[in-house]
Amino acid sequence: MGVVTTRVLVVDDDPLVRSALQLMLGGQPDLEVVGEAADGVHGLRLARELRPDVVLMDIRMPRLDGLAATRELHGEPRPPRVIVLTTFDADEHVVEALGSGADGFLLKDTPPAQIVEAIRKVVADEPMLSPSVTRTLIRRLRAEPDESASSAATRAAEAEARLALLTDREHEVALAVGRGLSNAEIAAELYLSVPTVKAHVSRLFEKLTVTNRVQIAICVHDAGYMS
Template identity: 75%
Template sequence: MLGGQADLEVVGEAGDGREGVLLGGSLRPDVVLMDIRMPVLDGLEATRRLHRLADPPRVVVLTTFDADEHVVEALAAGADGFLLKDTPPAQIVEALHKVADGEPMLSPSVTRTLIDRVRAAHVEPADDRAARAQQRLAGLTERERDVALAVGRGLSNAEIARALHLSVPTVKAHVSRLFDKLVVTNRVQIAICVHDAGLV
């Protein structure tokens, strides 16, 4: 699938996680496409070790997700993207390009499931959670709010730019401001806030 792409070069292929870490260090790829479940060394630990490299590659994790309990841990290990294994090939290729350009990539269904799992981990009453999320969003400008809603729908920066008639750098600037204003560290947390507020 990847070898047939004119603008992608497959520089290596590993049979297990340990080999993947070794190849990642020696071949220095831009992006590693990582399976969570592998022999010898699983994808979580392999991602963690790649992330410790001086100039780490970006990592996109492939997962069945519903059967995998380690997705949040992999995010913490340094994964830059998550795709379900049944993602159409063209979307996998597109995701690799986006991650290579520095844009985190979570498929909408993965974002939705992550939100549900994070919510389930909290015992805060829904009404209190909604009120707190609405209060956090109240400090945003109208344009920042539009971008936050789009992130909550699982749109990429490029998709947000098209929908709101903005440039991609402008969208990236808005997302960076959202990190500061909402006191979050990633797009999933923005999406959780938007969903908690009942806006998506």
């Protein structure tokens, strides 16, 4: 049985970054760079034409930035996984991208081996954010100084209502995702097989109407299950 190849599209306005990613990923037997784009408009067109499995998406680009392009891609019937690229881990736009449906983010100076591993993880529906980063992102997504107490209470009630739709086991898996655990870690903790955990996570996406694990974690935190 041959190696299953993951098709990757690189969208970045810096030609040096595109070249570096092309060289880095081109040497992997299970990864193939199927196209490159220098802005969001071209990136969207190529994504629709080439149907990649993963898009590495820069944030700041001409014509259409990576945030807008990511939102459009996630409106597609079968969207690719999107990993946003950034120069700074404190970039507020990364938080916005994750909240809008991106599957994770990478710093542009991330070591090559970790970039390759991150692509493999999102394809396998594994979190590519450490628990500490996940908690930081959730805190920032929830940090709305102007939010009234009634608005916060409404959001909490909505999150609790969504979680109430879950079975007991799905609820346990949701809490584990909220802690930033991987599928393998959840399987070990709950004495389940990894395929069973993946099936539960897929049902969480459907029942909670979310598109990635960070959004599951946000729902869990909004409901008050995590500090």
